[in-house]
Amino acid sequence: MTDAGRILLLENIHPDARANLEAEGFEVELLKKALPEDELCERIKGVVAVGLRSKTTITPKVLAAADRLRAIGAFCIGTNQIALDEANRRGIPAFNAPFSNTRSVAEMMMCEIVMLARRFGDRNNEMHRGVWTKSAEGSREIRGKTLGIVGYGHIGRQVGVLAEAFGMNVLFFDVSARLPMGNNRAAQSLEELLEKSDFVTLHVPETPSTKDMIGQKQIALMKKGAYLINASRGTVVDIPALAEGIKTGHLGGAAIDVFPVEPEGNDGRFVSELQSLPNVVLTPHIGGSTAEAQVAIGHEVSNTLIRFLKYGATNGAVNFPNAELPKRDGVHRFTHVHRNVPGVLRDVNRIVSEASANVVGQVLATDANIGYLVMDVSEETARRVGEELCQRMAELPTTISATLLY
Template sequence: MAHKTSFPKHEIRVLLLEGISASAAQSFRAAGYSQIRLFDKSLPEEQLREELAQAHLVGIRSRTQLTADLLQEARRLISIGCFCIGTSQVDLDAAEDLGIPVFNAPYSNTRSVAELVVAEAIMLLRGIPAKNAQCHKGGWAKSASGSHEARGKTLGIVGYGHIGTQVGVIAEALGMQVIFHDIETKLSLGNARAAANLDELLQRSDVVTLHVPETPATREMIGAPQIAMMKPGAHLINASRGTVVDVDCLADAVRSGHVGGAAVDVFPVEPKGNDDVFQTPLAGLDNVLLTPHIGGSTLEAQDNIGLEVASKLIRYSDNGSTLSAVNFPEVSLPEHTGSTRFLHIHRNVPGVLSRVNDVFSRLGANIDGQFLRTHPKVGYVVIDVSASQTQLDDIRTALMEIPGTLRTRVLY
């Protein structure tokens, strides 16, 4: 049932940037959304501003930066999907203040990253990066010196979450000994064992791989002191976040031979596009593998991410469910067949819920169901009602007038 206070699907505008997998657009079309704008790249700021002004749902990857200023001007925007693991490219506080939930895909590319890391560990242990570089230059270094099997070596995993555990499982299948360190107590998989602390892990590992989020605590957590603790000739892999490693110190350690080799997929400063110049102190070092932030960039992972994030955006748009939103109260809602659903997003201050309930009581609407969740700054109440069209119009108006209201939507 279409109504001026509730967009029918064919009027909802979906904006998908940065070459998001076709599986996302297919999901939207299958769900009845027809106004979909697709761009293969991130947009210049002015064009992005213009596109956002018309969009109700937006999907981005890692290059598009949704700042507080941009979000403030995107007055039609109801939800954001980050088609990747991270959400640092979105001002989450600003989005929350505006009543805009943000969704991501924290686990869809887990296997892709894990496979790359284990492959890099094998390559580093065999000395392949340097041998490959020599062959390209006309050299021929046929020797077993410095070349080792993965079997029996110790892999140290820093950050034992979804990716770290997958890395451990694959590495164990190769016969590696797996130890890990995490700030939280984690149940180990297989024969993996927790190290006493980060220092012990660094001292024992033949290969160290990093799988931690970007936080103030992880910024340059691997610097000169930590690198010095590593076994002479050990290898370092970073497929987490570029700020986690001091790359200048790592480059010095590789040149000195203290670090036998490294594989780095993420960098403190990365180009915004494929045509931009990439620079790093690690460039030119033959025993270093450099990849352009492609740990999760497989077709399988991108298809999975497209399906996962699109389904979250669709579910929120269709029925108000916010399960797994990163900046918003989480509510998993049933269907509302036979009822009209009101979504009321408000500042989390005392008295709002009583005012909401007073609206329905005063206007004589029968409440079929009610759901409430709160976040530190935002409250989210969902009310299913049976009422006449006149009552529905009056309810919408009254809800919007409640002090502290951020936005109200009606779903028929």
């Protein structure tokens, strides 16, 4: 199979992703770590797609240095490490893995709920120091308690299902209308959820509206002795306010997997106000770090990249118009990314008409900034004027990119 282009995978992405991409003809370089901005600017030259996790930052400077980049694959849920607006303006879609690690994170949430209720973290630390504390004081069942879920997306819904299986009552709050799973019930406000819940788990993205959404005021609203669990984004919780809530005894404990500032790698030093506080479980951003999740993410994102790079499908892109034209035999496919201004489709169709091209299928999707056109022409047309069509579309003043895929 001919080389379809070079792809750079960073941060020890599962090797199944590399195998998938290589099987489709791509040349893949797999690195174990993230790269600093200047080094990434050099390594990304000539690359058609880059894959990353949470530690790599795709800045406007990196995008400016990427002379052939067509797609970005985030092998995780979050995409805040990518300059999405700049990528959009440059006609580069970014894809993530919104489904593959949901079960792993949900299971960790249930584990931590039980750990906090039984104070297993403290007992474990004491046993390692040779201290034997056999006591039921402060240790409770979770059956019959109320779990409040903030953010009722893929992970939040799975947590709700598992919590009901444990015999918990489940409230949830989301800024969007969500269909309840099982007997989960919607709270009318975040304040109502905080006031009624024995345990609160957070599953929200990093946005300006979620920054410090759980601070001193919100912690004060929580039940005395309640527990807070965050495996979403580190900026969502005001850590000093949470530490104070633990120290005063207002909260019974917390489990935190994500932090406002995290070490760049495993050789970095971690420091937090939460260290050494009672009944606080700290984990190093491993909510989705299971073997099963990494395999699933590797397959999910690599397959998404393949569908885009080879067939032009952008369904699932987080910063790009979503469009997909069914694959069919006997045709050749163009993609055209352009500024979203009036008259572009007219100009493209004029070029096609003047070439007496036979259009077999066409789909257009737009957002506020750009338009994305996928167009199939007959095999006869492609043989006769395929390269000419692509070149003329590329020369339009509104064009961001024009590509003949096959």
